[in-house]
């Protein structure tokens with residue numbers, strides 16, 4: 001069983017990873033399974049807030065059966081290397097919704113990797129990822145969508161936006177589509193930007209100190225990611241963790 | 251209150267203000283007029299401390315402190331307010347959030363207690379009412395989707411809430427319809443026409459000056475104040491144009 005060799009950067013899904021940090025916890029445990037039964041609605045979340053210097057890998061193997069739905073919220077902010085992966089297979093008319101935020105500073109390497117397979121017709125998926133990266137942090141999103149030959153009327157989107165706070169921070173976004181059906185709607189967009197200087201001056205001209213102004217703009221940037229978390233306590237915990245991380249960054 | 255002496259500046263290495271002097275005392279309202287590209291907005295931004303507006307010479311003292319020693323947010327806390335010719339849109343940040351953070355940042359800088367949520371809403375309602383702006387507008391993101399006139403009105407609500415000592419208003423009248431101009435004019439008077447406050451109005455038209463009567467009118471051309479006078483100067487400019495008046 002221990003024949004698993006450490007991945008290399010030549011493997012696409014590990015190309016931005018911190019393999020030295022990974023070595024310390026290799027081999028990682030088997031993926032967490034989530035199977036949503038036909039017609040059911042499920043909600044899950046993950047707050048990846050491992051301690052400083054730690055490596056944390058969370059793998060999810062997910063099946064969403066016919067007409068079922070899964071909403072997943074993830075906040076990836078902890079550790080030296082924090083990796084969260086989703087391998088998802090959608091049944092007929094199923095829906096997968098991923099809302100995620102990556103917030104990193106220092107030398108953190110944080111990533112979200114998704115492989116979504118539309119195996120049957122009429123399934124939909126939506127992925128919204130917002131990353132905020134400061135100092136020398138690296139944040140990556142690698143997301144592939146695979147649409148099987150018979151998965152007609154698939155509707156999938158990936159919306160990926162990153163905000164860099166320092167020249168030395170890095171954002172990678174690789175949405176990938178593999179489509180074998182012909183009646184398919186797939187939309188993906190990826191942008192990398194920095195804080196709006198005009199907005200910062202406008203805020204300063206009203207008296208806001210730079211840290212408050214930056215925090216407010218960054219909060220606005222990630223707002224929405226956790227809007228539809230149904231459990232208020234979970235929502236508060238995710239939002240508070242995101243805010244605390246932001247405040248430490250600016 | 252504000253004394254500017256021989257101010258020169260550069261933007262991207264290009265000299266814009268070329269030895270500008272101006273003095274404004276408490277209780278006074280000054281108007282600056284001048285051709286497009288003369289440097290009026292540049293003056294406002296330079297006093298506000300906009301990044302990229304490099305001061306290369308001269309002085310500006312605001313209530314005895316060197317304005318250029320202060321960061322932009324410190325200038326605001328000291329009582330300076332800039333009305334923008336083109337107010338900036340900030341998606342995702344509501345006007346109320348924006349103003350409450352701004353006001354409380356200013357109060358903190360002055361060693362005052364922050365306003366509570368309730369106190370702040372009461373203040374915001376009062377000032378929105380003064381400018382005839384629906385409170386619902388203040389729940390929307392800053393300037394996003396506002397019409398030109400609504401942006402200018404919202405800026406005056408900001409001024410009312412922040413209650414500055416000196417307001418520099420850059421073409422606050424542009425984009426306002428006839429009724430809005432009247433409301434904004436009386437808003438400026440209500441908020442700023444006080445013995446311990448002063449206003450510098452940048453405008454192209456006499457219309458605003460009918461409502462907010464200036465004590466002094468200046469002509470800014472090619473980076474300098476080239477002529478100063480009383481309210482009659484604005485009328486003369488409107489009649490004769492800059493070429494005549496500046497040459498005379």
Ligand SMILES: Nc1ncnc2c1ncn2[C@@H]1O[C@H](COP(=O)(O)OP(=O)(O)OP(=O)(O)O)[C@@H](O)[C@H]1O
Nearest residue numbers: 261262264266284285286287288289290291292293
């Ligand atoms: N970022 C910039 N880089 C280079 N030149 C600039 C920049 N911003 C302004 N200028 C120049 O500075 C000069 C003064 O511009 P300013 O906006 O101050 O004029 P203004 O008097 O406010 O004109 P208006 O009446 O049209 O508003 C103009 O020639 C303008 O092109």
Ligand SMILES: [Mg+2]
Nearest residue numbers: 290291292335
């Ligand atoms: Mg201008």
